[in-house]
Amino acid sequence: xxxxxxxxxxxxxxxxxxxxxxxxxxxxxxxxxxxxxxxxxxxxxxxxxxxxxxxxxxxxxxxxxxxxxxxxxxxxxxxxxxxxxxxxxxxxxxxxxxxxxxxxxxxxxxxxxxxxxxxxxxxxxxxxxxxxxxxxxxxxxxxxxxxxxxxxxxxxxxxxxxxxxxxxxxxxxxxxxxxxxxxxxxxxxxxxxxxxxxxxxxxxxxxxxxxxxxxxxxxxxxxxxxxxxxxxxxxxxxxxxx
Amino acid sequence: xxxxxxxxxxxxxxxxxxxxxxxxxxxxxxxxxxxxxxxxxxxxxxxxxxxxxxxxxxxxxxxxxxxxxxxxxxxxxxxxxxxxxxxxxxxxxxxxxxxxxxxxxxxxxxxxxxxxxxxxxxxxxxxxxxxxxxxxxxxxxxxxxxxxxxxxxxxxxxxxxxxxxxxxxxxxxxxxxxxxxxxxxxxxxxxxxxxxxxxxxxxxxxxxxxxxxxxxxxxxxxxxxxxxxxxxxxxxxxxxxxxxxxxxxxxxxxxxxxxxxxxxxxxxxxxxxxxxxxxxxxxxxxxxxxxxxxxxxxxxxxxxxxxxxxxxxxxxxxxxxxxxxxxxxxxxxxxxxxxxxxxxxxxxxxxxxxxxxxxxxxxxxxxxxxxxxxxxxxxxxxxxxxxxxxxxxxxx
Ligand SMILES: Nc1ncnc2c1ncn2[C@@H]1O[C@H](COP(=O)(O)OP(=O)(O)OP(=O)(O)O)[C@@H](O)[C@H]1O
Ligand SMILES: [Mg+2]
Numbered sequence: 001x002x003x004x005x006x007x008x009x010x011x012x013x014x015x016x017x018x019x020x021x022x023x024x025x026x027x028x029x030x031x032x033x034x035x036x037x038x039x040x041x042x043x044x045x046x047x048x049x050x051x052x053x054x055x056x057x058x059x060x061x062x063x064x065x066x067x068x069x070x071x072x073x074x075x076x077x078x079x080x081x082x083x084x085x086x087x088x089x090x091x092x093x094x095x096x097x098x099x100x101x102x103x104x105x106x107x108x109x110x111x112x113x114x115x116x117x118x119x120x121x122x123x124x125x126x127x128x129x130x131x132x133x134x135x136x137x138x139x140x141x142x143x144x145x146x147x148x149x150x151x152x153x154x155x156x157x158x159x160x161x162x163x164x165x166x167x168x169x170x171x172x173x174x175x176x177x178x179x180x181x182x183x184x185x186x187x188x189x190x191x192x193x194x195x196x197x198x199x200x201x202x203x204x205x206x207x208x209x210x211x212x213x214x215x216x217x218x219x220x221x222x223x224x225x226x227x228x229x230x231x232x233x234x235x236x237x238x239x240x241x242x
Numbered sequence: 243x244x245x246x247x248x249x250x251x252x253x254x255x256x257x258x259x260x261x262x263x264x265x266x267x268x269x270x271x272x273x274x275x276x277x278x279x280x281x282x283x284x285x286x287x288x289x290x291x292x293x294x295x296x297x298x299x300x301x302x303x304x305x306x307x308x309x310x311x312x313x314x315x316x317x318x319x320x321x322x323x324x325x326x327x328x329x330x331x332x333x334x335x336x337x338x339x340x341x342x343x344x345x346x347x348x349x350x351x352x353x354x355x356x357x358x359x360x361x362x363x364x365x366x367x368x369x370x371x372x373x374x375x376x377x378x379x380x381x382x383x384x385x386x387x388x389x390x391x392x393x394x395x396x397x398x399x400x401x402x403x404x405x406x407x408x409x410x411x412x413x414x415x416x417x418x419x420x421x422x423x424x425x426x427x428x429x430x431x432x433x434x435x436x437x438x439x440x441x442x443x444x445x446x447x448x449x450x451x452x453x454x455x456x457x458x459x460x461x462x463x464x465x466x467x468x469x470x471x472x473x474x475x476x477x478x479x480x481x482x483x484x485x486x487x488x489x490x491x492x493x494x495x496x497x498x499x500x501x502x503x504x505x506x507x508x509x510x511x512x513x514x515x516x517x518x519x520x521x522x523x524x525x526x527x528x529x530x531x532x533x534x535x536x537x538x539x540x541x542x543x544x545x546x547x548x549x550x551x552x553x554x555x556x557x558x559x560x561x562x563x564x565x566x567x568x569x570x571x572x573x574x575x576x577x578x579x580x581x582x583x584x585x586x587x588x589x590x591x592x593x594x595x596x597x598x599x600x601x602x603x604x605x606x607x608x609x610x611x612x613x614x615x616x617x618x619x620x621x622x623x624x625x626x627x628x629x630x631x632x633x634x635x636x637x638x
Contacts, residue, residue: 053637056636057636062636063631087556088554089552089553089554090553093554095552095553101545101549103253103549105252105254106249106250106253113246114246117243117246118243118554118559123245146253
């Protein structure tokens with residue numbers, strides 16, 4: 001077991017997570033040990049149902065595991081109450097979802113302001129800051145468009161702007177490209193990689209999509225609720241079962 | 243965050259329109275049904291409005307304003323001698339048949355008032371003067387009656403129309419001529435036909451069968467004597483029943499003839515029940531519709547509230563957002579609905595005598611109910627969102 005280094009961003013040890021009781025009990029994570037470093041983009045891969053989303057939720061502080069320790073940027077999440085977890089997410093997290101999860105009744109720019117408004121930033125300042133990020137994702141001119149009038153790739157770019165607008169140290173992406181075609185997926189991954197690059201930021205990407213493995217600094221392979229191994233080069237992976 | 247909440251609400255025009263329609267419709271239903279109910283019920287004590295007097299005195303067996311049990315004329319002297327009475331005037335009230343010149347019969351409410359004081363005379367005459375009632379065989383009829391009892395003629399264009407009765411026209415009551423000398427503006431009554439005013443003595447003549455004709459006595463207290471005080475005294479000294487004539491529903495006294503009439507009709511006729519059912523139905527449907535519409539709004543946004551929650555918004559923030567949305571929708575819906583109810587009421591009033599009384603209280607009660615409904619929906623929404631797992635944002 002490796003010792004935590006100065007550059008550790010996320011660290012889970014011996015995390016157990018199961019759902020349901022008795023007969024219908026499903027174990028999603030068993031003794032999951034996972035590390036991610038500051039400044040890296042790490043991918044979580046593995047067959048369907050192996051626990052990727054569950055582990056991501058544990059790291060994000062939206063699920064509390066039954067056992068094990070979870071440490072994110074030096075803060076222990078296991079044992080925190082709902083209120084503290086909420087505060088933790090507000091300050092530290094940016095989310096990118098597979099299904100974008102943009103609020104359809106708000107304009108794109110308004111969607112991007114949400115994390116800032118949650119932090120209590122004034123409407124005006126939030127809009128100013130959102131505009132800057134909006135430009136960075138290449139959507140200048142579409143501020144007032146509703147998400148539904150944008151293409152999938154454009155919607156995911158709005159979502160990236162929303163995930164980064166408050167400059168969170170941890171960016172969490174669950175299958176960010178699987179609702180997109182090949183080229184768009186690659187563009188989105190490129191964008192996540194370049195925009196989220198920061199010495200202190202850690203990006204965790206869950207994916208099935210082998211076409212984007214090349215954007216990862218490291219790849220953690222999961223199997224049956226635990227991390228099987230971590231590799232630096234996608235070619236080291238046995239991808240037949242993914 | 244509140245602006246964002248409102249933008250979420252206003253962002254989807256179609257859904258907003260449905261939500262507002264639901265809320266407005268229920269507000270309309272509640273305000274409208276209640277107003278019509280009170281309008282109908284206020285018709286039951288129309289005589290008190292049309293025959294103004296501080297106190298009415300009646301036979302002890304009388305239970306309500308339309309229920310005349312005639313007394314002996316000598317009772318008038320007894321009442322006049324009660325300490326505190328400034329004056330007391332006789333009043334006759336009965337339902338009779340009027341025979342029109344074309345031979346048709348119409349029911350009328352005949353009111354005979356004291357020819358010396360004209361106590362109980364209609365407050366407003368649109369044609370003629372009250373003093374002309376002192377001429378032989380004269381009556382004053384209300385506007386609605388003048389229209390109802392008017393002659394049907396075929397105009398030059400071939401269409402039939404009604405020419406209302408006017409001063410100078412005549413009809414017959416029990417074969418005695420009644421010549422119209424005035425037209426008055428009064429309220430429509432729940433029972434009987436139009437109001438036909440004449441003098442107390444002539445009413446006796448028109449009403450051949452009546453053994454006694456003193457239906458009520460109109461009494462005015464002396465300065466410094468309150469109506470209820472004097473009612474007590476009259477009842478103690480004469481064994482008659484004395485009533486006050488306050489009609490303001492939310493603070494009428496126990497002695498109020500209006501109140502007793504209202505409740506008499508409530509207990510003894512099916513009308514209040516069927517209208518009460520309509521009001522209850524209006525409330526129920528209103529609550530159901532607006533609760534349901536807002537609830538479905540919350541359900542549709544549940545996913546997004548879950549995302550906002552995952553992004554680090556506390557439940558307090560989300561609760562406030564939902565409250566802002568619900569109460570804003572409630573206020574707008576109420577405004578639309580109450581406005582429509584008011585407009586419909588105005589049309590009803592313009593079309594004639596309205597069974598429509600919209601108290602400010604009905605307005606406020608509707609507002610409170612609609613906001614209450616919104617509040618309950620918001621609370622259900624808040625509970626719903628609080629149960630939603632922030633982790634669910636990664637699913638689906
Ligand atoms: N809320 C839940 N209730 C019950 N079982 C759950 C729940 N969430 C996950 N599971 C179960 O836990 C296991 C791991 O699920 P998880 O979603 O983490 O897998 P995954 O690796 O993300 O799969 P996929 O690639 O299909 O998204 C699965 O067997 C799943 O059915
Ligand atoms: Mg998953």
